[in-house]
Every structure is written in structure tokens, then in C-alpha cells.
Amino acid sequence: QVQLVESGGGLVQPGGSLRLSCVASENILKFVAMGWYRQTPGNEREDVASLTLSGTENYKDSVKGRFTISRDNAKNTVYLQMDSLKSEDTAVYYCHANYHIWGHGTQVTVSS
Numbered sequence: 001q002v003q004l005v006e007s008g009g010g011l012v013q014p015g016g017s018l019r020l021s022c023v024a025s026e027n028i029l030k031f032v033a034m035g036w037y038r039q040t041p042g043n044e045r046e047d048v049a050s051l052t053l054s055g056t057e058n059y060k061d062s063v064k065g066r067f068t069i070s071r072d073n074a075k076n077t078v079y080l081q082m083d084s085l086k087s088e089d090t091a092v093y094y095c096h097a098n099y100h101i102w103g104h105g106t107q108v109t110v111s112s
Helices: none
Strands: 004-007 010-012 018-024 033-039 046-052 057-059 067-072 077-082 091-097 106-110
Touching: 004 091, 018 033, 018 091, 018 106, 033 067, 033 077, 046 067, 046 077, 057 067
Parallel strands: 010 106
Antiparallel strands: 004 018, 018 077, 033 046, 033 091, 046 057, 067 077, 091 106
């Protein structure tokens, strides 16, 4: 069974940056799409960014221009570079593969 392990979360001040990593236990080229969702208490998970096998990137409107998704096929890893972070970006961030395989999440807190 495929496993996804996220890392890179933490506490950062507004305007700061973080890079999240998601390492897959299998070759990520087998997945049509990989990406990141986030969730805050009492709310549903929301789609933040995705990257298809063909290289198409999609972003939630509120993160466009600030977040960048990328992958390293040799390392079976997907990244989410988050810049100009805002307090409203605070959430648990989950990596997914094909929208139905999920990691356990990593906490991102943006606060001064």
C-alpha cells in the first residue's frame, strides 16, 4: 500500500516562507495527479494546489502567486513552496496522490 509522508510544517511569522515535502513510498510517476489540501478545525479540507503527470499546475485562488507546487521524480517527492504566508494559511496540510491516497498531515501555523 502506498504511503505518503509529509514534513516541513511549523511556526512562521506572517510574510515568511515554508517548504512542505511529501515523500511517496512508490514511484510518483504512477499517479495521474498529486497535490496538497489543507484543513482547519470545523471545516472541510480544501484543495490548495495540484500537479498532474503532464505538468499542469492548479492553485486555489487565494494562494496563486504565493505558493508553488513541484516534484522531484527521482526522489518520489512533491513539494509545496509557500511564500508571503498569511495567518489565514494556518492549517493542517495534507498531501494526496490521485485524490484518494492521503498522508497524515503537517501543521502550518502563521502567527506573530
